[in-house]
Structures are given as C-alpha cells and as structure tokens.
Amino acid sequence: MPDTVQFPMRFGSSSGQPVTRRDGIAKVTGTATFAADNAPANLLHAVYVSAAIARGTVTSMDVEAAKAHPGVVEVYTPDNVPPLPGDASSKPFMFAFRFEPLQDNSVRYANQPIALVLAETLEAATEGARLLAPKYAAETPRIGLDGNAPFEIEGGGFGLPGTTVHGDVEAGHAAAEASVDLTYETPEQYHNAMEMHAVVAEWDGDHVVLDVPSQALVMSCAAYGYYLGIPAENVTIRCPYLGGGFGSKAALNGPTVLAIHAARLIGRPVKLMLKRDQMFGPVFHRGATRQRVRIGVDGDARMTVLDHESLAVTSSFDDFIESAANASQGIYSAGALRSAHKGVRADVGTPGPMRAPGEASGSAALESAMDEMAEKAGIDPLEFRLRNYAETEPGSGKPYSSKALRECYAQGAERFGWSRRPLAPRQMTDENGMLVGWGMGTALFAAPMFAAKARAVIRPDGTGLVETAAADMGQGAWTVLAQIAADSLGLPLDMVEFRSGASTLPDAGVAGGSGHTATAGGALHAAGQDVVARLAEMATADPDSPLHGAGNATIVARDGRFWVEGDDSRSDGFADILARNGGAEIEGTGGANRPQEAGAAHAMYAHGAVFAEVKVDPDLFQTRVTRLVGAFAAGRIINPKLAESQLMGGMIWGLSFALHEEAKYDMRTGRVVNGDLAGYHVPVNADVKGLEVITVHEDDPYVNPLGIKGVGEIGITGTVGAIANAIWHATGTRIRRFPVRIEDLLAGSR
Template identity: 40%
Template sequence: MSTTNYIGKAPSRVDGPAKVTGAATYAAEYNVPGLTYGWVVSSPIAKGKITKIHADEVLVLPGVLQVFSHENVPSLAWFDRSYKDQVAPGGSPFRPLHDNEIKFSQQPVALIVAENFELARYAASVLRIEYEAAPHETNLETKRQEGFEPGRGKTGYMPPPPPRGNPDKAWEEAAHRMEAEYVHGTQHHNPMELFATTVEYHANGKITAYDKTQGVYNVQAYLTKIFGLSKDNCRVVNEYMGGGFGSGLRPQYQVFLAVLAALELKRSVRVTLTRQQMFSFGHRPHTLQYLKLATNPDGTLAAVQHHALHETSQFEDYTENVVNWSGMLYQCDNVKLGYQLAKLDVYTPLDMRAPGAATGSIGLEVAMDEMAYAAGLDPLEFRLRNYAEKDQNMNKPFSSKKLRDCYHQGAAKFGWDKRTQEPRSMRDADGKLVGWGIGGGAWDASQMKSAAKATITADGKLLVLSASGENGTGTYTIMTQIAAETLGLPLEAVTFRLGDTDQPEAPLQGGSWTAASVGTAVKNTCEALGEKLLKLAQKMEGSPLKNANFEDVEFVNGQIRLRTDANQAVVLRDVLQASGEAKIEVDGSAMPNMVKQMPYSMHSHNMVFAEVKVDEDLGTVHVTRVLNAVAAGRILNQKTARSQVLGSVVWGISMALMEETVMDHKFGRYMNHNYAEYHVPVNADIHDIDVIFVEEEDDIVNPLGVKGIGEVGMLGVAAAIANAVFHATGKRVRDLPIMIDKLL
C-alpha cells in the first residue's frame, strides 16, 4: 500500500533517547504526591507456620503506619480462590498474607508501611516473628521415583504426542546407539530492574498502579477480581521495563501488597523488592532429562526417546514443553516422549526465555552430537541426513522452513569445513585446545488477538496506541515503522504509545508473538484509517482520487496517490483541513486466521556454530566465536532483531558456563541470591558474535510474515558450547553449567 519503505530496514530505537537521558520512567520512579513506602518481610524458613507476630513493637515507632500480615487482612475479596491470572498453571495460586502457613523460603509474611523508605526498612529489620518449622524437601534428586504426569489443559502446555512406531525395538536392533542423562539446575531471570509497584491513590478512591509487568491488562484483571474494583477505578501502567525475560508475565506479589496497602490506608504506596526477594517468585526449573537415540547403518535416526522430570511447587503444577521438540526437529519414525513433574517446597517455577525449548534443546542437541560421534559422522552432516520435511508430531507440513539454509549459510561463514572430527585435534597458536560445536532449535510462530487505535491530526501527525509492552525488545520502534510505512509518513511524524490499560487491549509480551500480534493490529488499524482518509479525499473539490478504489492508491511521502500515476495525488494534511476535522481516529484489531493456519506447523528455526578455547592446565573455557543463523520469517528491523539474537547468545553462553542458582537443601533456601554470586557474563566474557538472518517468506503465519525472534535465538547455544567443549577436550559434560572442576 505504501512505497515509503521502513520495514526490514534498521532505524535506531525511537525510545533510545528517553532511555539514555533518563526521561524514561520505570515502575519505582513515579513521583506521586504523599507517597508512603512499603518493605516486605520474608520468611526465613521453607516450611511451617507463623506462631506470633510482634507488630506492636514496631507500630510504636513514629512514622510507621501499619504492619500488614495474615492477622489483619481478613476482609478482602481476594479470598475468592477461583481467580487465576492469565498464565497461571494448574492448582491454587499463591495468596500473599493469606494465612499463617509457610510454603517456601522467603515467602512474604508481612508488609511494613511507613512515611519514608528508611523507616520502613528499619522497622522490618526489628520486627519479631516467631515460627514453627516443619520438615521440607527441596532436592529434585530425591523425587526421581515420585514424578507424575501433569493433567491436560495447563496454560501453554502441549502434552507429548503418543509414541509412534516401535522405539524400544528399533533402539535394540539399531546399528549405533547412545543413552545419557542431562541435567541443568535452577536458574533465575535476574533482570536489572527490580520488581516494584507505585500505587497512586486518588481522592475519588481510584488507583493507578505503575507496575513492573509484561502485561498491564493481566495485572488489571488480577487486581479488579481480588480487590473487587471496577476497571474504571483501576488503571495499570508500564511504559518501560528494565528487562523481564518472562518474570513479569504473572502479577508478582509486590503489586498485591502495594495495592492492599494503598486501599487500606487511602494513601499512595510504593513497594520495591530487593534483589534477594526477586529469587522468591519464579525460576527456570531444575530439570533432569534422559535420552536414548539410535541410528541405522546409513546414519538415519532409527529411534528417539526423551524423558524429562522437573520441579514444581506444592500448590501449582507448572508445566513446560520440554520433550515435544524431539519428535519434530528431526525425521524419525520411532519416537517415545515422556514428561513428569515432582512437587517440592519451593515457589512455582515461571516461564523464562524460551521456556521448555531452551531446556529440551540442551538434551536433544548434545545427544545428537553424541549420536553423530557414535555413528562416525560429522555433526552437521548427521543433521542433514535427518532433516525433517514435515512435523511428524502433528503430521503437518511446515508453513515455511529454511533451516537447511541456516545449516549451509552458517557453515560457510563459520568455516565449518576446516573442522577436524577427532576430539583434541585442534589447537591455536598459543597451544590452547580449540573446539567447534553446533546446536539448534525451533520455536512456535504464534499470533494472539490484539487491538490498536490510530489518530491522525490536521498537522499530519499520527498517534497509535496499543497496550503492549516494551522490555527491551524494540516494540516502540517496530510498531512506529509499521504505522509509518502503512500510511506513508516519515518516522518522526509517528508516535506509538503502549503499556496502559487506558489503551486498546494487547496480549502479554512474551512467547515471541508481539510483533505478529500487535504489529498486525497496528497495520490493520492504519489501513482502516487510510480508507477513511481516502473517502474524505474523494469529497475534496476536483479530487484526482474521486473514482479510485482503496486498492488503486498508495500512501507515500505524506500523500495519497494513484498507483498508476504518481502525479494524481492529494496531501494528507490538505485532506484533514478540507474536511474541517481536527483529527480522524479509528479503532482496529487483528486475530489469527485459524482456517489458513490450522493445516500447518508454524515455527522459527536456527542453527548455532560455536568455538571455544580451553586451557588444558587450568580447565578454563572461553567462548571465542559464535555464529547464529536464524530463519524467522520477515525481519521488521535488522538492528533490533540482531540485538535480540545477540542477547540470546549471551544468555546461552551464561547457561552453558556460569548460570546456576544454588540451593542449600538443609535450609531450603537459595544461597547465591545476589549479583555477586549468581554469575552472569560480563563484557570480558563475550567475544565475536555473528548473526545471519536467512531470507524466509511466509504469508500463512500472519499478514506481516513475521515469526518472532526473541526466543529462537537462544536455542542451541548452550548445547553448541557443550559440544564444542567435548570437541576441544574429549570430555563430555552433561551437567550444566560447565565449570572448571568438571573438566580437570
């Protein structure tokens, strides 16, 4: 419709200046009048009961307004246990301050609200609470024989397909076989911005909650149900988010506590969690994976068996799609997949970037490397021999799949043909062992229902609204690009706003579906606005567009003009001025075309090539080079998309070599719950990262042809590094992260 081409280019972030100058306001930064401060008190035990809270000892401190606990919040509507947030797993969601029962270490047991932050923190430090501890269990290893299969209907969970073929017999009779267990421990999201909520209490009893969240409508629905508020009286705002990675998909307990205090005290309240407390509300679960692969004499897969067991809480059945990928990533007619949960005395795990797939790709892609060696094949050649032309899990063709191009383009640029197969056969000039490994994956290409609103004013400025989120992915920028291109306006004439329940509803920002969902809604809405503008243009005296249909015109350089004759045009500003309207606005929406999509399996794909250098004497591992080749449909912004993949690779390096939350099972508490001891990469750990976007057209996934990039870029990175470490050292490490003691 427009020849003003912004989509696919690489304009800089439109929100960049606000972020680097400090103009962007985050949840804990809103300066509201009469603000009070809340400090959360956390349980020191993992299981048991509260027997006494000595609140009177801190209530006498001048400036302490209230100590909220299970003892004084009995009248709230939140005792209705029927409500769940949009991404709640099966079970009964955790209710803060519900009763005296302790379900996990660091559970919030009280909120102290005071006139200033320092006083609230001090009062929390001297508040005496007596507990009766009970035996707890936080070690997944003790639950190996107690796993259970989750029920169907869990949010976002697809049960593994039933077995196909005869995997047991095929494995026994195969020419080459392997079996192994793969383990990775608990990981926490650790975004830089702390979780916080600032609640502004208005004189008419309304509230505005500035909350750190990946879904303002999800938080609004949660608060209105729990506190019996109307939507008109409960506005939720999040315009900027300092990282989320999935930790903001569910309403976290600070928003409940802040709103509780604001409504009870009729005051504005801010509650900010500490870094330590952010380890108390969700994590990537500790997971054990067992795989058995077998090949025929020609190197084709004869059997695939993949079973996973991971932790959940005692009160919810958190589920991930860990094993399903093993039935569709490679061609195999004999497949058996199994998935189980085990209940521990921890908080419910939570979606964390590429949930399930990031975990499952470690097991499968390392097992594929082991199988390639057992069959005497180069790991890339082995994957090519087992390339899946259709999704055997669903017995459907792929809407598009350029993974083979990822293999070939990635290998050519990385120089894979120079790799020698034998472990310990490559060294650099300094004598360090050099290893090259690969790994890859697939992620669902999804679209959700979404809405938007577009308004153009007489000065030619366009405002587009949709209550999506921006946690660093580039949402502001790509939506501005889509709107500008659709109506032929310069980027600087377009403003896109998000993150406010006063705006049209958008889905949670997660699952790599935001570009497809909100982007399509923005495109549809701007097209509807364009149709309205054309009708007004046709009413102008002497209009050259009088008899044109919408398909006959294009929007470019601030004009509506005939496609067949660019000289027959009307300036947009003139259209509005001639109409006498100060502004024209349109509401629009988008939904997935299920009729078009149902016959297909829709995914993004990638292949990662990694180089490591290992000091033979010290056991230190350096990831010196990573190339990530990605096929993810149409790339809307080359710069922000590349940044997403760069971040994914950095996290994959972290997952492979550093990242692990360590539990002291004696106390049932995470020990390294801080940035000093929870290790993540720093600049010195990161070297050359290259990104290839393989061209891929797909008009089935959505009208924009986008598949999403946020998750797929992380898949296979940790596995590629683990495989490279084996190639360098000859040591196969199946328990991540790979630390020095596992190589010496």
C-alpha cells in the same frame, strides 16, 4: 471498510530499516521513568519480610518493636490483614499463579512474604521489617529433583505439558542399529531482570492506578481486578518501560498484589520494590530438570526414534512444569517421537515462564544428545542434522509455513568455517596451548500470534497517531511497532505519534512467546490500513480532489499523500483532503489474530543454527566462549538492528545457561545461597566475544499478513547445546549437567 479496498504494505520506507532505538537516549540519560521512579504525594514505602525457612510456620514476630520504630506507619501480618477480595489460592484465569496475601502463618518456600511494613521512608520500612525478627517452627524442606516422589501429569493446561507420541516408539527403539541413552540436568534459574519487580499503587475510591512493569497491560487489569474485587475497568496500568521482563512480568505476583492491597487498606499511595535477594522466591523462575534422551539411528544415521523424557521441579502448591521434552517435537525427522513429562514437588516458589520456557532446557539436552549420537554414528554433527532434516513437521506431517533452516545451516557454517572441523575431539589448540573446540546446535522456536487491537488516526495536519497497549521490556517495541504503523499509514516515521505502554489504550496482547511484534504490529497495520482506506475513499469521492474518480485500487499512500500509481501528476495530501472535508481528524481501528484454520494448515516456527567455539585451559579448565555465530530465519525482519540485538541477547543467555546460571540451594534449609548478582553469575561483557548474527531471508505468506515471526527467544535454543558440544570437542569430556563448571571438567579429566 469495503472489501475491495486493499493497499499493499509498503516495506522499505520504515520497516526493514535499522532504525536506532527511539527510547535509547531517554534510557541512557535516565529520563525514562520505570515503575519505581514514580512518587505520588503522600507516598508510603513498603518493605516485606521474607521467610528464612522453606517449610513450616512462623511462630512469632515482634510487631511492637517494628511499630515503635520512628517512621513506621503500619505492620501487616496474618493477624491483622483483611483478606483479599479475590481468592489467591484459586486459579480463576489462565496465567493465575497461587500466592500468599498473608493469609496464614504457613511458609511453603524460602523468601515467601510473611509480613509487610509501611513507613514514611524506605529506610524506616527496611528497619521495621528487620525488627520483626520472625521466629519459626521449621520442617525439613523438600528440595531438588530427588526431594520428593515424582508425579504423573495430566497434560493439557498451561504449565502442564503431558505426553506426546507420534509413531511406534518401541518399534523405533527396536529398529535402531545404534543408539544413545543419556541423562542431562539443568538447574533452577532465576530471571533477574535489571529492574526488580516494583509497584506504585494509588487508589481513588474503588479505582486504582498502578505503575507496575507488565508484559500484558490490558490482560493484567482484569487479573488485578479479580484479586482486588473491582472491575477490570477500575484498574489503570501505566508501564511505558520495563527494565527487562523475560516472562516474570507476564503474570501477577504475590508481593505486588499485597502492596496494592496495603495501599487500599492504609488509604495512601504505596510503593514496593523487591530487593535483589527477594527475586529468588515469589516471582517465578525456571524449574530444574532431569532429562533422559534416547535416540536410535539406522545404518544411514537416520533416526528411528527420538524419545525425550523430562522430570521438572514445581512448587508444593501450584503447577508449572518446564516443558523441556517438547523441544524434541517439530524439529527433526524421526521414525517415532515421544515427549513425556513428569513433575516433582519441592518447597520452592512456583516456577513460571522464563525466556524460552521449556525450549531452553529441552534444547540444551536435545542438542547435546544429538551431538553424542553423531559422535557414536561417526559422522559430522551438522551432517547428522541434515540427514534428519524435517521437510514437514514431524508427527503432524503439516507443511511448514516457511522453513529456511537449510540456509541457516549453510550460511552459519560458512561464516564459522565449520567445514574445517576435525571429527575427533582434542585436535585443536591455540598459540597459548588452550584446547579449542567447535560445536553446533539447531535453534527452533514456535511462531505464535495472539489477539490484539489498535487505533489509528490521521489528524487534520496530516500527521498520524497510533495507539496500542504494547510492552517495551527492552526489546524495542517503541521503535519496531512505530515503524510498522508508519508504513501502514503511508507516513514517514517522524510524522507518526505512537502511544503505548498504558492499559487505557487498545489491548496489544501479551509481550511473550516471541509473538509481540507480529501481534501488536499486526493490529497496528490493520488499523493503519483502515484509516488510510477511509481517507482514500474520502479523496476519491471528493470532486475537488485530483484523485476524484480514481479507483481505490490504483492509489498508493506515500509520504502523507495519495498517488495514482504510475501517474506522478495526480496526488493529494492527507491534510488537504481533511481540510476540504470538514477539517476533522479521521479514525480507523484494526485487530490481529491468527485464524484457527491457518494454524491447522501449517506448522509455524522460526529456525536457526548456532555454531560455537570455546577455549578451555587444559590444566585449569577455565572455559571461555571465543566465537558464536548464529544464523536465524524468522520471517520478515522489521528492524535488522534491533532483531540482531535480540538474537544476540538470546545467544548470550544461552552462553549464560551453558556456563554460569545456577541457583545454589542449601538442601538443609531450602534457601538459595547465591541470591544476588555477585553470586548468581551471568556473563559479563568480557565473556562475550566474537558474537555474530546472520538473519537469513525468509518470506512467509502464511504466518500472518506481515510475514513476521519472533526473535525474542530462539537465540537461547541451539546455543546451550552448541557450547556444551564445543567443550566436549575441545576436551573430550562430556558434562551432562548445566552449567558446565571448572570442577566438573577437572573431575571428568581424571
């Protein structure tokens, strides 16, 4: 494509419109097919046995009983399963986590797969698994933050945050006229997407087709290929929809690989879907943290130091440390900044990325500590944050690519009515005598971008086709990416066919890090621009075109035609151009990535401010969040309806973090005792009231060509602290352990 050919992106035709989710009807009517909905001929059902101990060995299993059960076809145990071609204990690529392909009899966490049963029916496989009745030699498990000695982290790699220091931390402490030194705890949390992990694997020679939920379709092909000992191109992943991912479907997990392995061994298609309780172990979670936050301020309540240390649980055999202390980087101006991490090994499944990994836990502690510091300094919590507003990125000194946080604070506070907040706690009650409290927190999330490719075609009939292997896990990729593509092609949305959700399409990168719209959208935009430019060249070079001889730069694409800008009498339709020039479709390609120099020049984050109102029963301490207002600045909003839904979802997750979510471990056995959706609480509809999202206008010329930042995770940050702070404001009781429970508030009041 010649350098001179550039079409300005037109927004307002599709992008920027609150288009309703295009796959919504398919989903609510049950016609959208998720992985486990597939049932190829000759299918076998797989059920695996979960270890009932957290540490030790399996001493026996009744394989004969299982095999004798009608319908059971095969039972795989360490005694008879051939090894995976690729080493499951190695770390061959960035998102590799170690897992257990039944390599031996050891158990290193509860719910680890220890045997796999294949049967003609799900019921037979389930009963076969039960009949195995494993016996164990159990050792005392090491569970929780105090179950083992902490270890130092050599920082740097994925999941291994180290220590980051800016400025003289000791001098910052010494200079403080007032300070707080506080410790907060967050529990082990489990993603529990509505759709449990599942796979349908069908082999043909050394090729395999996988129906499997994946947040990174093309990248995962190479990863599966590694373990299965086949080239990446022999793996096809089909994943039109995910029933939620939240990070747990970004990496491969052991049970899924094991089922694919079994399909190859048995020579028939195999389906595995985890049971809900099996979600608590081999498929990642958010590790528990204990965080110490020390803040010092001078006489004007300006921070002399922000010093954040975190201890996080990881497994005994792999590393994923919740990077909680890094939440204190990039957010507030302080004389000195330190984020430090340590790990502690426990007999649990390896943690992994869970929506806002690090940021969620870290923000919960940081925003609580900010509130406590403001209280001690005697100033309003919002004023305290404004007084420590970072005009440039703390530490690096880099300018922000854009930062409308001040506007977020102002608009959120205005909508919430923050100015009427009394400074002291326990000042407000409602008509039923409930204690009312208001709290706030700052939201922050990095705006990354990954590499992606896309292909765009204009067909002879003038319609468009665009392709990229994106992942829609409910966030709306089917809709938002199609909107971007339609604009890039100068076509109305209903004239563009968008193909996605299959690994055979161009790589759209990972749907993670809140970067998918920017990344996949950027590639689609580039591909659309490419094909439109080619078509425009064809038109202007065509003597029969009304546009013949018009310079490309003065031509715009709109509604399937090219127009000479400012002259509505000269236009040419896409289909007409192709018809006069051989009648074949025309193709373009494009890619997206962020040049290194762009990241070096600017700090790139989405920002927000969350305000919470809670009501707390003064005697019984039942706590309900009655209002949440979040104002977010996240660059260009492609689809306001879906973006607000995403932000709401994040805020509800924050509510869940603050009041509900916690995997409860029996310390004697290392087992989660509330491993189902009746016991592992998340908010129900009736818990979510008065939820309001404001998207604050923000133009960002640096973050990427489309000016898009992400909205997928930022809603959690800020919200957890805002709710905890509101509870303190209502009750005068500060709870530094999440979730905040009735019994904690009762104890705190006595």
